[in-house]
Amino acid sequence: MATNNLINDMIITKRALPLFRDTNGFIKNIDRSYDSYFGKSGAKIGASVNVRLPNDPVVGDGPVVSPQSIAERSVPLTVAYRKHVSLGFDTQERTLNVDDFSGRYIEPSVNNLTGSVADIAMTLALGAANMVRNVDGNGNTIAPTSETWLQAKAKLTKQHAPTADRFAVLDPDTDASTVSGLMGLFNPSAQIGQQTKTGAMEAPLLGVREWINDQTCLVTTTGSYDSAATATGSVTTLSNAGNAIPGQISSTAYPQNSVIATSALNGGINAGDVITIAGVNQVNRVTKRSYGTPMQFVVTQAVASGATSIVVSPALVGPAADGSQNQYQTVDALPVADAKITLVGKQGETIRRNLLFNKKAMTLVTVDLMEVNKGVVDCGMANLDGISMRTLTYYNGTDDTLGTRLDVLFGIGVLRPEWLCIVPDIVDAG
Structure with a gap:
């Protein structure tokens, strides 16, 4: 394969964006329909818009109308976070072919960057307004079963969460126990066979569009x-x-x-x-x-x-x-x-906070950072499916080196906490 004479920042950005979009299933499946509200270049932390929530008019009886005043509700969606990773390499390393460069530098960097964004999203998902527990005879939380997940689905339905675009996020340990528990409940099929081969939940199943195995699921103590x-x-x-x-x-x-x-x-x-x-x-x-x-x-x-x-x-x-x-x-x-x-739940229980949610429960916006030319060696900014990222390379004269940074400026909002449901699993102290 031919090598590039120089891998520039636009190449890095365009390689990093799809990785950022696809690396974490939770982040990938959060709503991103409000990015256009922050469409200006050079936005800063603190930029905010009020996102209106659906109205709830009261239904009247008979032919006589009594006009009602609608109390508008909105959620401030604020660009509150900026995350970056910094890389250091010399110009010789930038002459690697794109695939080698991506594997050595871009992929691990984006993996960590996406994980930090997912951690913030998971922290905000502590605001999930529903919980469905599977318990033993003493009321202790135990691993969820298919019935537990179906009850969680019912929770969202009773809150009028749309039945489409429902996703489950499972800690790897819960994912393992869930797959094991479901293997004997269904007749053989291509889908269940695939679960057996991969050792992971396959979708769609139990009314869930996608089952996401995610190491960023929070562990908390009641x-x-x-x-x-x-x-x-x-x-x-x-x-x-x-x-x-x-x-x-x-x-x-x-x-x-x-x-x-x-x-x-x-x-x-x-x-x-x-x-x-x-x-x-x-x-x-x-x-x-x-x-x-x-x-x-x-x-x-x-x-x-x-x-x-x-x-x-x-x-x-x-x-x-x-x-x-x-x-x-x-x-x-x-x-x-x-x-x-x-x-x-029980006092002092340490649980894995697995999550069932509708896509519209939360939203993620990323904002275009200003392209910088003066004082830098290279700068590349790109947008993919509503996600913006900037790569910037600068020269450090004190030690005659080049540094490169990848930046994401973003906000995460919880629009409908009632469309999030926690499905806990116990963390065995042993």
Whole structure:
């Protein structure tokens, strides 16, 4: 194969982009439809737009119309993150053929760069508002089965998440146990045969478009809260204020939150833990009729033992004062005084946070960085399927070397936390 006289930055960028797009299945399958909102070149960290969420008009009866005021909802989508990898090599190494250069330098660099982006996305997915556990006779979390995944699918369906474009992200250990558990449940087929050959989940299966084996699935420990505290009957609403602090979960990253006043808690609750409240049930988002099952809420701010309030998502929106339907209604009733608040899961359990989600639950935007000419040796910027990346090579006169960096400027937003469901698996301490 002929070699290049010089592999320039545009070649590096165009080789890196498809790798970035395809290396991590979670990142690949997050919605990217809002990139055009950030279409200007040279955008900076902090650039933000408000992404409007679907309206929820109340249906009226009879021929008389009573005009209603629609309360618009939006989520601030902020370019909050910038990640880069830096490379060092001499001009001789840049004369390698493209495939050799890609294998030695570009592929491992992009793999690590994509992993860092996926880690942020996984951290924001701590805001998943649903959890389905498989438990043993003592209530301990155990590996999910096909029934567990089907129950998770039902959770999304009851939240009106579209049935198309559903993806599962599994920790490698959970993927192994899931494949093993499903092998005996189906008659022989080409698909199950392929699972046996590859040792990985094959899609589509159980209503999931793609099963993604991902090492960036988070491992977390449930708080020490003893599920004995009760609500006081007071609930207030927090409007969203922006994206989370980089690398951290924050209530400001989600569309809307509620603050539930409580009696003093015995034991702490961690961000990402899920709770239920006695007498507060989930409703059909269209008809507003109660499903009769406890609504789950994710805790979006860590709560210390002794605290007397909990911040949760989604927001608690009950019926109107006269008992009629309410816009964006999420529950059939607000908590009354002395309603017990229960932790979903066991205290102190360490779990793998496998994830079932609809593509539109989260969104990723990448922004064109400014092309730099002055003071650099080379610069290349390109866009592929809504993903922007820049490669820049600069000269360091102090030691007479060249340095090359790959940069991605991006934002990640959680638009519909109710379209994310955690399917935990226990981490065996042994």
